[in-house]
Amino acid sequence: MVDGLNRAARKVPNWLFYVLGPLPAMWLLWQGIQGGLGVDPVKVIEHELGLIALQLLIAGLAITPLRRFAGLNLIKWRRPIGVLAFSYVALHLATWVLLDMQLYWEQMLKDIAKRPYITIGMVAFVLLVPLAWTSNNRSVRSMGAAAWSKLHRLVYPAVLLGAVHFVMVQKVWEAESLLYLALTVGLLATRIKLPRRDTARA
Amino acid sequence: MRRTTDLNTGLTHADITPRSVFLNRRSFMASAAAAGIFAGSQATARDFAGGETPNTLEEITSYNNFYEFGFDKGDPAKYAHALTTDPWSITVDGLVDNPGTYDIADLVDAAEIEERIYRFRCVEAWSMVIPWNGIELNKVLAKLGVQPGAKYVAFETLVRPSEMPAQRGGGNIEWPYREGLRLDEAMHPLTLLATGIYGAPMPKQNGAPIRLVVPWKYGFKSIKSIVRISLVDQEPPTTWNMLQPREYGFYSNVNPEVDHPRWSQATERRIGDGLFARRRETLMFNGYADQVASLYDGMDLTEFY
Numbered sequence: 001m002v003d004g005l006n007r008a009a010r011k012v013p014n015w016l017f018y019v020l021g022p023l024p025a026m027w028l029l030w031q032g033i034q035g036g037l038g039v040d041p042v043k044v045i046e047h048e049l050g051l052i053a054l055q056l057l058i059a060g061l062a063i064t065p066l067r068r069f070a071g072l073n074l075i076k077w078r079r080p081i082g083v084l085a086f087s088y089v090a091l092h093l094a095t096w097v098l099l100d101m102q103l104y105w106e107q108m109l110k111d112i113a114k115r116p117y118i119t120i121g122m123v124a125f126v127l128l129v130p131l132a133w134t135s136n137n138r139s140v141r142s143m144g145a146a147a148w149s150k151l152h153r154l155v156y157p158a159v160l161l162g163a164v165h166f167v168m169v170q171k172v173w174e175a176e177s178l179l180y181l182a183l184t185v186g187l188l189a190t191r192i193k194l195p196r197r198d199t200a201r202a
Numbered sequence: 203m204r205r206t207t208d209l210n211t212g213l214t215h216a217d218i219t220p221r222s223v224f225l226n227r228r229s230f231m232a233s234a235a236a237a238g239i240f241a242g243s244q245a246t247a248r249d250f251a252g253g254e255t256p257n258t259l260e261e262i263t264s265y266n267n268f269y270e271f272g273f274d275k276g277d278p279a280k281y282a283h284a285l286t287t288d289p290w291s292i293t294v295d296g297l298v299d300n301p302g303t304y305d306i307a308d309l310v311d312a313a314e315i316e317e318r319i320y321r322f323r324c325v326e327a328w329s330m331v332i333p334w335n336g337i338e339l340n341k342v343l344a345k346l347g348v349q350p351g352a353k354y355v356a357f358e359t360l361v362r363p364s365e366m367p368a369q370r371g372g373g374n375i376e377w378p379y380r381e382g383l384r385l386d387e388a389m390h391p392l393t394l395l396a397t398g399i400y401g402a403p404m405p406k407q408n409g410a411p412i413r414l415v416v417p418w419k420y421g422f423k424s425i426k427s428i429v430r431i432s433l434v435d436q437e438p439p440t441t442w443n444m445l446q447p448r449e450y451g452f453y454s455n456v457n458p459e460v461d462h463p464r465w466s467q468a469t470e471r472r473i474g475d476g477l478f479a480r481r482r483e484t485l486m487f488n489g490y491a492d493q494v495a496s497l498y499d500g501m502d503l504t505e506f507y
Binding site for chain 2: 032033038039040041042099100101102104107110111114115117170171172173174
């Protein structure tokens, strides 16, 4: 069955991601303009874009463990998922800057400095910028594959910070955001290379 | 921490409403609610919002923080219909001449209900304008007979997990939801016990059948679905302060100059203004400084936030 899935996955062209990926964002904006997002459309758009971003980041994080533990090879999808994830992070941030805070720069800079959940979200965004910048074949060639891979491990802290940001946005401990955090920690844990057990220890 | 339930209330069996009287009041309540009398629809509105256009009933009733029904702002509208609000009794205890468990109609005289249009400012930096129907809290307290030793008023919200899903678990709030005011704040003529909105009985997601409205404080001070009022001599514990003392103080006066660790309070978004509307400057004491600033003379509002 896995072989069948792998064959099917290979047939999915990358451009499909870039065609379908923006649809949720466009749908949100359309709904917001039409008045279909309730009485506070700005918050809904901001929240939904952030949630999609986190879901995409986690999906990207799941690809390597899926191959290692289930033999499912979706490596081909990792770049388009990553690029889309960054796009949604950027849209989430843009919503905050333009629609929510409306370019009140002084207030925003204070918020970034003073409010840990905003600081953390901002750091996650900054960590993702070089990854998005180098998500092309030319960068892989010019940097060398090893250095490029090393740089792209920045996605680990970025996703973790994104999940923590989601937990902290809530005023109380909330199941949904804690679930995303648990999933992130679980996927990151599969990357940890455990040292061989020290049998000589007394 | 002192709990209001630890107070010696001095309650005796004589203070408990006899069943026959209680049932009569139920029928009175039903007819009163049906006629809209209890919400005070005949009253002329007094505008305390500087002529700003009130939000629509749909906006007021579909965007609520009422954590007993869930943490999402849509949850109260989704789940609050299950709440039984009739019969409804309120326990009054502590330093009052007339403690007891009262049917709501005994505490609130329908004839005294008036309409007040207030600005409403949430600590999350959004705001609305709401036409409440209610009675000044000081009128109710006068009936109860506040004793000289009382310095604060403590309030509690209903605990009924069978009808309030979030009380069945999840989150880290210790129920009941608690709030409190200093006595002079409680006696201020702006402080309202509200029983309706737009001339209709209070919608359940907005805190039916009776809630507090303190327009110069952040919304969470305006406790919903009140079942206990206690007159006490010490500052009572309040839910958000118990949960996050660094973020939520006892006073929680709207103050654009005192930053909240979570939200800057300098500006706010008015609900209903639309996707591209400008933020508004937040007003000191939510615009009620002329009426209430003197209550805090000599107090450092960054310390007593």
